[in-house]
Amino acid sequence: MSENEAADRPAAVDFRNVTKVYGAGTAREYTAIANVSFTIPDVLDHGEISSFLGPSGCGKSTVLRLVAGLEPQHPPTSGTVMTLGREVCGPAADRGMVFQDYTSFDNRTVLDNVAFGLECRGVPRRQREAEGREWIAKVGLDPRRDAGKYPHELSGGMRQRVAIARTLILRPRIILMDEPFGALDPATRLDMQDLLVRLWREVQATVLFVTHSVEEAVYLGDRVFVMATTPGRIAGEVRMPPAAAPARETQSEPWFHEQVHQLQERIEQIEATAHHPQGSHHPQGAPPSTGGATR
């Protein structure tokens, strides 16, 4: 389906002049994002992956958590956050989030972690365990060997597979991923990128993916929102070719290096012109990496 056809339906995510001020009216008042507007179309039977790339502190997590409806980011100080045609008024089942930190329950097995959301929905044990095992397999774990393990018995990559299964089992239309692969070693990170693309093709959801890595943003993103800081804002939006081949293969292709190079130049321009007011209590964050972790 083309983007034009998608235009007939409400956007998956629509930010209109969204500003978030933390600690408003206190000495620590800080404008995290100012007048952020962007639209991600709801491409039916496909979905899109949008990468959010920018230095630490530019408001990437704030944007994601506003979409999720999580406090204290939600509600915005001004402006409107819409998902699928409705104003966000809190967390809901149509939006699922995967964080960088491993967020599984330590005292639950892999299976019970993966099936947790279904349990909350009152799905009977037999059914939720069957679905849980399916999802354990889908994220590349072994249902027989791994289902009964506890989080402390898993590697970082395995834990993130559990986190992804826990979120996707609920079939959210919008998947919010906040640097989910940031703590993983380079090889595992590439495997996880491939896994994400595979699962995304299956669930056909809209994915918002926050990353520091230019390579990761280029590989995963159908579009990349480049953010700048002080105050946090969208400084540019760049369309990308879809991820057609596995990450390792793609990352050795000349066009990929060219895209990374162009995006890196764009980011450098943005940083060179970034405005840093005197007296801001907030230190300038580190620039996005050129993707050391994904090389």
Ligand code: ADP
């Ligand atoms: P990023 O994800 O790009 O690193 P964040 O959205 O986490 O950025 O944060 C944007 C800015 O808002 C940062 O300066 C951060 O310190 C500040 N900030 C984030 N959350 C809070 C909060 N709950 N209270 C006060 N300031 C916050």
